[in-house]
Amino acid sequence: MGERVLVTLDGVVADANTPSLYADDIGALRGDGVFETILVRGGTATALEFHLARLRRSAQALELPEPGLAKWRSAVELAVKEWGAEEEGMLRLIYTRGRDSEFDVPGSGLVPDEPTPTAYVLVSPVPARVTQARAEGVKVMSLARGISVDLAQAAPWQLLGAKTLSYATNMAALRFARRMGADDVIFHSTEHRVLEGPRSTVVIARDKQLITPPAKIGVLPGVTQRALFTVAEKKGWECKYQSIFTADLFDCDSIWLLSSVTLAARVNQLDGVRLSAPDNAQEIMDMVDAGIDRPGTIGDW
Numbered sequence: 001m002g003e004r005v006l007v008t009l010d011g012v013v014a015d016a017n018t019p020s021l022y023a024d025d026i027g028a029l030r031g032d033g034v035f036e037t038i039l040v041r042g043g044t045a046t047a048l049e050f051h052l053a054r055l056r057r058s059a060q061a062l063e064l065p066e067p068g069l070a071k072w073r074s075a076v077e078l079a080v081k082e083w084g085a086e087e088e089g090m091l092r093l094i095y096t097r098g099r100d101s102e103f104d105v106p107g108s109g110l111v112p113d114e115p116t117p118t119a120y121v122l123v124s125p126v127p128a129r130v131t132q133a134r135a136e137g138v139k140v141m142s143l144a145r146g147i148s149v150d151l152a153q154a155a156p157w158q159l160l161g162a163k164t165l166s167y168a169t170n171m172a173a174l175r176f177a178r179r180m181g182a183d184d185v186i187f188h189s190t191e192h193r194v195l196e197g198p199r200s201t202v203v204i205a206r207d208k209q210l211i212t213p214p215a216k217i218g219v220l221p222g223v224t225q226r227a228l229f230t231v232a233e234k235k236g237w238e239c240k241y242q243s244i245f246t247a248d249l250f251d252c253d254s255i256w257l258l259s260s261v262t263l264a265a266r267v268n269q270l271d272g273v274r275l276s277a278p279d280n281a282q283e284i285m286d287m288v289d290a291g292i293d294r295p296g297t298i299g300d301w
C-alpha cells in the first residue's frame with residue numbers, strides 16, 4: 001500500500017517510480033495543460049463523469065485537442081483496479097500540450113499542426129492533511145487575488161474557469177497562509193467579493209440556505225459543490241449561486257471549503273476569529289458524501 005499507480009492513456013500500467021515525462025513537455029516548461037483531482041473510494045473514482053466533463057471544458061478553454069473520454073474512462077478504470085478498494089486514493093488526470101519539439105521539426109517538412117498531448121492517470125495516497133481537515137476543519141486566511149469579478153468575462157485568456165496546471169500562485173498563497181499559522185485560504189476580488197480557495201469552492205450555510213459564488217465571477221465550477229447542491233435541494237435546502245462579500249462570511253452559520261479529495265472542510269477559524277460548529281455541520285458533511293457517490297452523467301454540467 002502507498003505505492004503510486006500510473007496508467008498512460010493508451011492503457012499501459014507504468015512504473016510510477018521510473019521517469020516518464022520528456023524534458024521538453026510543455027506541461028513542465030509552461031504549466032500549459034489541464035488536470036482533474038478525483039477521490040477514489042471503495043474501489044471507484046467518485047463523480048467520474050462530472051470530472052471528465054470538466055476536463056473536456058478545461059481542454060476547450062486552452063484549445064487542447066478534444067480529450068477522448070472513452071480512453072480516459074478505461075485508463076481510470078484500470079488505475080482504480082490497480083489501486084484496490086481498501087484504501088482511499090487521490091487520482092489525478094493529467095493532460096498537457098505535449099512535447100515542445102513536436103511543434104516544429106526544422107527541415108523535416110513534417111510539421112504537425114499540434115503535438116500529441118501528454119495524458120496519464122496517477123493515483124497517490126490521500127495526503128495526511130485531508131484526514132485532519134475533514135475531522136477538525138481548517139483555519140483560513142482571506143487573501144487578495146488581485147482581480148475584479150469582471151475579469152473572467154473581459155479576459156477569457158485568463159482561463160479563470162479552467163482547471164489548468166498553472167497553479168504556482170495558488171500554491172504560493174497556501175505557503176503564505178501556512179507561514180501565518182493558517183491551513184487554507186479564501187481569495188477575494190478587488191471588490192471584496194468572495195472568490196474561492198486555491199483548490200476548493202467556498203459555500204456558506206445560513207438558516208436552510210446554501211450559497212456559493214457564481215462561476216461567471218471567475219471561479220472554477222466545483223464538482224463537490226454541485227454534488228452537495230443536488231442532494232441538499234432534495235432535502236429542502238435552498239441552494240443559490242450568489243455574490244458573497246467578505247463581510248458576509250462573519251454573518252452566516254458555517255463556511256465550507258469543498259473539494260473532491262478533502263470533500264467538506266469546515267472553516268473553524270477565519271482571519272483569527274474562531275467559528276464554532278453549527279448543529280447541522282454533520283448533516284452538511286453527510287450530504288456531500290451522498291452527493292459524490294453518484295457517478296453523474298456527462299450532460300450534467
Ligand SMILES: *Cc1c(COP(=O)(O)O)cnc(C)c1O
Binds near residue numbers: 198200201259261
Ligand atoms: C479543483 C478546484 C476546486 C474544487 O473543485 P472540485 O471539483 O470540487 O474538486 C475549486 N477551485 C479551484 C481553484 C480548484 O482548482
